[in-house]
Amino acid sequence: MKHTRIFLYLSTFFIGISASIAQAIMIRELLTLFRGNELSIGIIMVLWFAGIAAGAAVSKKTTLHQSYIAYIILLHPVMLLLSIVMLYCIPLVYTTYGSFYSLEAELVIALLCLFPQCFVVGYIFPLLVSTVSALKIRYPGSIVFFLESSGACMGGIIFTFLFIQKFNPISTALILFIAASFIAFTHLQQRIKRVAIVTAIVLAAFIIVHSDALEKKLLTLSFAANHPGTLIEYRRTPYQMMFVAELDNTIALYGNSNLYAQFPDDYSVRPIIHALISTGSLLKNSNILISGDTAFLQYVFAYAGASIDYVTVDPVMWNMLQQQFHILYPDFSTEKIIVHYDDTRNYMKFAQKEYNAIIILPPPPDSILHNRLYTTEFFNDCKKHLSANGVCIIQIEGFANIMNTSLRRYVASVVNSFRQVFPSSLISSGDTIYCIGFNDNQKINVSNYLSEYINTFSKNPVAKTIQKFVPGFKPQEFQMYFQPSQLEYLDNQLKSENIINSDSLPKGYFEYLANSLQQSGSFAQDVISNPLYMIIILILTICLSFLYFKSRGSQHILFGIIIFITGFISMAAMLIAFIAYQNVYGVLYYKIALCNALFMSGLAIGSATTFMQKDFFLTRIILLVVALLMLFYFTISHNAILFYVSITLIAATTGSFIPLLLKKLPDDIQLLASTINASDHIGALCGALVTPFVLLPVFGMYSLWILLITGIILAYFRKMIC
Amino acid sequence: MLVTGSLFPLFPGSIFASNYRQAMHWKKIDAQTVECNLCPNQCILQSGNKGVCKARQCIDGRLYSLVYGRIAAYHIDPIEKKPLYHFLPGNEALSVATAGCNFSCKFCQNWQLSQSHPEELESRYITPEQLVNQAKQNKTPVIAFTYNEPSVQYEYIYDTVQIAKKYNIACVIISNGYLNKNASQLLYPLLNAIKIDFKAYSQKFYSEICGGNLSPVLANIELAKKNNVWLELVNLVIPTLNDSPDDIKAMARFIKTHCGSTTPLHFTRFYPIYKLKNIPPTPVSTLEHARQIALAEGLKYVYIGNVPGHTANHTYCHNCGKPVIERSGFYTTTHIRKSGKCPYCNTAIPGIWNL
Known part of the structure; x- marks a missing residue:
């Protein structure tokens, strides 16, 4: 009896660890394969929850032997391993040279890779609850939920501080398999099974030793099938998967499969050099802040006498750039370049320095993370750091000859935001639009400005220095970005759009996304651009779930609704919290494991509170409302402690409802665990669907008020279950 | 190519046929079916269906152009932007475009025009006469049919060119060269210059990346030259896809x-x-290598484009090698004589230097 109990507890704890590590690995690896924005994350999360919900829903009353649990915990890391190998092999079979996978393809790939392993995680929960319950232990639901959450919390910590740095995904899956094998070994008594397990452990250890070579081979082949050039190096940094490729004497740098930089390329940054010199900047002894994946600008400006502060989040990225740059340009010195390894937004928030010029060249706003560098709030932060006659220069993706609706709205949202902060500004036109914002309030006339630049260029002391390093550099060239008829067209287009891109309502991101989807010819564009479609999907999901669980009786329906609501709130609140946090502090990816660990510890704490006799149903709801209010206050005050406390509290309150309700029907516990676990993940699934596509585009951060009202609705069920 | 359905069969009835100009180059197959002979796609269209180009539709057994005069993009561009480097350098071109294209290039810069249906884009109706008048008013000596594939507005170009000639306004097309012989034989002699996108010397590239075929393009390049229209060719070099030295050499x-x-x-x-x-x-360096190959093969005027400030943007006299036109972006400094001769060695530089 004691032996069985320990086995069950270990298995529960292990499945928590294994599931959370699998989630972290799959998100990272899928984002390397996909384009890596919120849509991809949305697809991953939705399928993750769908898999667990499906597994839980079909895990009804069974009379399975306990050994079955041992097989399931062995199966999970094996499925993870297969998914990883499948992810490495898909680009070899399904090549999309030079293009990203369509959203539909992402959906199918993620489904194949995620659904089976998530199904197992969902399937085992009711089974564990039922088996623990059979041992006549009090509050079996609370125990299983507590152990699984604690395991997930532990998994997050181990992954961040050990696996991510020391092991590749194949090894990680195999280490999990070895751990599962040890647990199974304690339970499976037959000699033949034990011999099989030992053999599997030896085989796994052998593959671990050779996994680096295997991974390198697979990644090199898949890179070659989808990208030009030869893969020289790849590295997993805390932020992304970096690929370095050589292409006809140039180096191309990819982060999560997105092309970030290519050099040597002194041609593509020339407009920025023109933009800065045209403002009359003398460079000598001036302070310039640069953010963006470039190296040439830093070196040229530093060479011309300026002090450069370069902000980049990923040290590995800069080291790779610098290393290659020195080979190509051995004459350049790095003395006047100070590198700050920080998120640009975070740096701007807390830096004290004043700059003569701030040059921001982020990737396009294809994710909310990147969009933060195109918002009114960020431009205001930039302005605060400019000297009296300082300039801020940004570039955005523009248009060739016409703009469709989404492109027009995207460009308008960013340019309007920029102009709002810099009323005195110069906006170019064309494939790339350059925006030059002046801190002083001079009135700009485009043709006079350009004429003055052309006439005074030769008098600028840095002209010769620049011309030495940038071949054929002439001020007349700058005119091509201010073609009168294109400027007129742009002005007319912008007049019709009065929208702003802000942190709380990231219009630029949504419009950019709509435009990207239109380019890829994806049907998802219609779904995304019209929130109504998502609401229809939501209603359909709810109706189908209701029909499925209807036969289980009214109490199951009632409990299912409650858990659906808590699942929905927790997912939606977490997504909003993450975006709000990201807006202020930058790359959440780096701290995602900490956030997950806090969320999971919140679930564990929540389930621990259900060991008590009393329900405290109303107290939990009040605490949930308080947590949502704290989160909303965080979006205004930007106090990080509020963020950490609120997500823990949201998890503790919403998570506590699962074990709480599991106490209510002890005689029907496996079926109830099935209903509740499935409802929780259906709720989370709906939260993951509705938040990025309906709540955020329409209400922005104010969506939290909708969640708050939804949370209060929970109080309505108080009398029904108490 | 048999087109069995249309995504946007919005104008199926004869009520709307009066809004459109009846197309040229087609033949009737039966009462409700036509075959479009404008381009090598040879679309067979039943009433209500549109061609691959999205710009021509069969309405009640007749083929109509949906884009006649429906101008969706209108700019005044430097002629160098086309790029035409030996045709009235330093001048501006009134540049117009409609929706539609008979290719589906994955790298299309103007995809919003070329891959759209006419009814999806805001457009304004400009008659050929009005267009020529606007060119006169704007003092642009050239009208350029550009951005999307101009042959989809074949009828409009055909009408405009004849009016423009009377006012000494040049007409040029910036084309993919994917036109049937009958159509190009009728149009090319009327034009002053043609720029053809020679996308690759590879059938595989044309079929996989552009949705077309190489041989009709080759035929039209030859035909343009035979008709004495000023011709310039552009090859957009895409890493790995069409940058093989052998293809460039060929x-x-x-x-x-x-x-x-x-x-x-x-x-x-x-x-x-x-x-x-x-x-x-x-x-x-890939572009420089391609240029070296072409020069080694004996071509005299090989440029590197989309790289502002590069020395291979300038025009060098093929005899003395001195720069006769210098370019910085779209800004040009012309040293060439009005007669089109090199100021240093008096060699005639091929091109159209005056109208």
Whole structure:
């Protein structure tokens, strides 16, 4: 009896660890394969929850032997391993040279890779609850939920501080398999099974030793099938998967499969050099802040006498750039370049320095993370750091000859935001639009400005220095970005759009996304651009779930609704919290494991509170409302402690409802665990669907008020279950 | 190509037929079916269906142009932007475009025009007379049918060109060269200049990346030259997809043999766009290498485009090698004589220098 109990507890704890590590690995690896924005994350999360919900829903009353649990915990890391190998092999079979996978393809790939392993995680929960319950232990639901959450919390910590740095995904899956094998070994008594397990452990250890070579081979082949050039190096940094490729004497740098930089390329940054010199900047002894994946600008400006502060989040990225740059340009010195390894937004928030010029060249706003560098709030932060006659220069993706609706709205949202902060500004036109914002309030006339630049260029002391390093550099060239008829067209287009891109309502991101989807010819564009479609999907999901669980009786329906609501709130609140946090502090990816660990510890704490006799149903709801209010206050005050406390509290309150309700029907516990676990993940699934596509585009951060009202609705069920 | 359905069969009835200009180059197959003979796609269309180009539709057993005069993009561009480097340098062109294209290039810079249906784009109706008048008012000596594939507005160009001639306004097309012989034989002699995108010397590239075929393009390049229309060719070099030295060599040979060694060839730089967003820009060294190959094959005027400030943007006299036109972006400094001769050695530089 004691032996069985320990086995069950270990298995529960292990499945928590294994599931959370699998989630972290799959998100990272899928984002390397996909384009890596919120849509991809949305697809991953939705399928993750769908898999667990499906597994839980079909895990009804069974009379399975306990050994079955041992097989399931062995199966999970094996499925993870297969998914990883499948992810490495898909680009070899399904090549999309030079293009990203369509959203539909992402959906199918993620489904194949995620659904089976998530199904197992969902399937085992009711089974564990039922088996623990059979041992006549009090509050079996609370125990299983507590152990699984604690395991997930532990998994997050181990992954961040050990696996991510020391092991590749194949090894990680195999280490999990070895751990599962040890647990199974304690339970499976037959000699033949034990011999099989030992053999599997030896085989796994052998593959671990050779996994680096295997991974390198697979990644090199898949890179070659989808990208030009030869893969020289790849590295997993805390932020992304970096690929370095050589292409006809140039180096191309990819982060999560997105092309970030290519050099040597002194041609593509020339407009920025023109933009800065045209403002009359003398460079000598001036302070310039640069953010963006470039190296040439830093070196040229530093060479011309300026002090450069370069902000980049990923040290590995800069080291790779610098290393290659020195080979190509051995004459350049790095003395006047100070590198700050920080998120640009975070740096701007807390830096004290004043700059003569701030040059921001982020990737396009294809994710909310990147969009933060195109918002009114960020431009205001930039302005605060400019000297009296300082300039801020940004570039955005523009248009060739016409703009469709989404492109027009995207460009308008960013340019309007920029102009709002810099009323005195110069906006170019064309494939790339350059925006030059002046801190002083001079009135700009485009043709006079350009004429003055052309006439005074030769008098600028840095002209010769620049011309030495940038071949054929002439001020007349700058005119091509201010073609009168294109400027007129742009002005007319912008007049019709009065929208702003802000942190709380990231219009630029949504419009950019709509435009990207239109380019890829994806049907998802219609779904995304019209929130109504998502609401229809939501209603359909709810109706189908209701029909499925209807036969289980009214109490199951009632409990299912409650858990659906808590699942929905927790997912939606977490997504909003993450975006709000990201807006202020930058790359959440780096701290995602900490956030997950806090969320999971919140679930564990929540389930621990259900060991008590009393329900405290109303107290939990009040605490949930308080947590949502704290989160909303965080979006205004930007106090990080509020963020950490609120997500823990949201998890503790919403998570506590699962074990709480599991106490209510002890005689029907496996079926109830099935209903509740499935409802929780259906709720989370709906939260993951509705938040990025309906709540955020329409209400922005104010969506939290909708969640708050939804949370209060929970109080309505108080009398029904108490 | 049999077109069995249309995504947007919005104008199926004869009520709307009066809004459109009846197309040229088609034949009736039966009462409700026509075959479009404008381009090698040879679309067979039943009433209500549109061609691959999205710009021509069969309405009640007749073929109509949906884009006649429906101008969706209108700009005044430097002629160098086309790029036409040996045709009235330093001048501006009134540039117009409609929706639609008979290709589906994954790297199309103007995908919003070329891959749209006419009814999806805001457009204004400009008659050929009005267009010529606007060119006169704007003092642009050239009208350029550009951005999307101009042959989809074949009838409009055909009408405009004849009016423009009366006012000494030049007409040029910036085309993919994907036109049937009958159609090009009728149109090309009326034009003053043609720029053809020679996308690759590879059938595989044309079929997989552009949705077309190489041979009709080759035929039209030859035909343009035979008709004495000023011809310039552009090859957008995309890393790995069409930058093989062998293909570039074969392309240069073809041009030399069929169009002459003085036909300008522009190797332009690819930037990630539309469906090819995850390919790095073409390394400048690749373009320089391509240029060297073409020069070695005997072509005299080989340029590098989309690389502002590059020395291969300038025009060098093929005899003395001195720069006769210097370019910085779209800004030009012309040293060439009005007669079109090199100021240093008096050699005639091929091109159209005056109207």
